[in-house]
Amino acid sequence: MRAHEAGALHGDIGHTGPHWLREPADVNALMEPLWPATVHRSDDGALRVGGISVTALAEEFGTPAYVLDEEDFRARCRTFLAAFGAVGADVYYAGKAFLCKAVVRILIEEGLHLDVCSGGELATALAAGMDPARIGLHGNNKSLAELTRAVDAGVGRIIVDSHDEIDRLTELARERGVRPRVMVRVTVGVEAHTHEFIATAHEDQKFGFSLAGGEAFRAASRILADDVLELRGLHTHIGSQIFDTTGFEVSARRILSLHGRIRNELGVALPELDLGGGFGIAYTSQDDPAHPDDLAGPMSKIVQDECAALSVAVPHLSVEPGRAIAGPAAFTLYEVGTVKELVGLRTYVSVDGGMSDNIRTALYDASYSATVASRASQAGPILARVVGKHCESGDVVVKDEFLPADIRPGDLLAVPGTGAYCRSMASNYNHVPRPPVIAVRDGQARVIVKRETEDDLLALDVG
Structure with missing residues (x-):
């Protein structure tokens, strides 16, 4: 089962659900890997997070709302930092997963670096006090204004993504009389086992310089020849929501072959190497994410072994987890508005949010889980589809889930694993205002x- 403990397995889509969806032995049980660390069901049946009942959160802050378990978020920061720090690697939190000033301050306190990929994310990082030297700037089409802000702020590294960008940044550096640190983003031709829209290292896509086509070597060559930008190393990122570490191993071998070629042919031993992020999380019981300890050791070893085979010094490593830190640390809290049974098919449970606060189901065919959060139920399970309030038949939050047969309007419903990309990709479709983010910790909510x-929506409408 997805949000619940599993019982009997069913085989066909329809009233029994898809083949992997198991009818729960207990619709009230929570499957631990899907939920933030402090979430549990209290004696009255309601979920509690950070010492606070979700019913109290709904009363004070309304629904829908993203609820962030701050202690869980911090613990995941520490776990990644400990695992990769043990092998001498830096951890850059990928801000695109979810970023706000409070998150930046947590990253500062927990000792992480920060990766941003737009002027807005950079502005947020700087406004919250992040040391610019600990920031990396990504993006396949950075504007001159974004590059100027990064250079003037003293951003620690800019990951260059095209020859046009190298031209732009080189001219800017000459004008400013500065020497920005850069990395070359390399597409290594690794086909990550993920949705095509979030696989980013195969050749036919917008990111980076091709390894196979020789563009990555040419980019590094011209940066070194011009001697205006400081080339720190190579960067690769093979995609998102990846569980198979084989892709990272192949990626490391391929990018290190370029690293070795640069040393052998250009006489430069680049000091850094970034292997990206994309580490998967559990959205359903079918997902089996690796622990950071199980990622750091093997990734470091393959780099060391490959460098030994190439007779080159081991570069300083960095990685970029985003989803793996933010995703499991939060859930979305909704209120049920209508319940509609389609006899012989499933029951449609409509909530007061939808694709404007979680577009991933519609965009990536992503799977989520759900549970009734405001009470326990003694009713048996029914197959349900959790849908939103938007004028779109594809407005689906959870495609298939077993919920209690007595689910009714007014119930609170919680969807775990929504800490990453849901708020950052949220929209105002149908002019629906975006939900708040509520951080809870030690019995306090903010x-x-x-x-x-x-009023916020109308403020931008000049009429």
């Missing part, structure tokens, strides 16, 4: 991103 209002 708003870290305010709920949008209709």
Whole structure:
């Protein structure tokens, strides 16, 4: 089962659900890997997080709302930092997963670096006090304004993505009389086992310089020849929501072959190597994410072994987890508005949010789980589809889930694993204001991103 412990397995899509969906032995049970660390069901049946009941959160802050377990988020930061720090690697939190000033301050306190990929993310990082030297800037089409801000702020590294960008940045550096640190993003031709829209290292896509076509070597060559930018190393990222570490091993071997070629042919031993992120998390019981300890050791070893085979010094490593830190640390809290049974098929449970606060189901065919959060139930399970309030038949939050047969309007429903990409990809479709983000810790709740209002929407409409 997805949000619950599993019982009997069913085989066909329809009233029994897809082949992997198991009818729960107990619709009230929570499957631990899917939920933030402090979440549990209290004696009254309601979920509690950070010492606070979700019913109290709903009463104070309304629904829908993203609820961030701050202690869980911090613990995941520490776990990644400990695992990769043990092998001498830096950890850059990928801000695109979810970023706000409060998150930046947590990253500062926990000792992580930060990866940003737009001027807005960079502005947020700087406003919250992140040391610019600990920031990396990504993006396949950085504007001159974004590059200027990064250079003037003293961003620690800029990951260059095209020859046009190298031209732009080189001219800017000459004008400013500075020497920005850069890395070359390399597409290594690794086909990550993930959705095509979030696989980023195969050749036919927008990111980086091709390894197979020789563009990555040419980019590194011209940067070194011009001697205006400081080339720190190579960068690769093979995709997102990846569980198979084989892809990282192949990626490391291929990018290190380029690293060795640069040393042999250009006489430069680049000091850094970034292997990206994309580490998967559990959205359902079918997902089996690796522990950071099980990632750091093997990734470091393959780099060391490959460098030994190439007779080159081992570069300083860095990785970029985002989803793996933010994703499991939060859930979305909704209120059920209508329940509609389609006899012989499934029951449609409509909530007060939808694709404007979680576009991933529609965009990536992503799977999520759900549970009734405001009470326990003694009813048996029914196959349900959790849908939103938007004028779109594809407005689906959870495609298939077993929920209690007595689910009714007014129930609170919690969807775990929504800490990454849900708020950062949220929209105002149908002019629906975006939900707030509520951080909870040690019995205290605070708003870290305010709920949008209709006044906020109208403020930008000049009429």
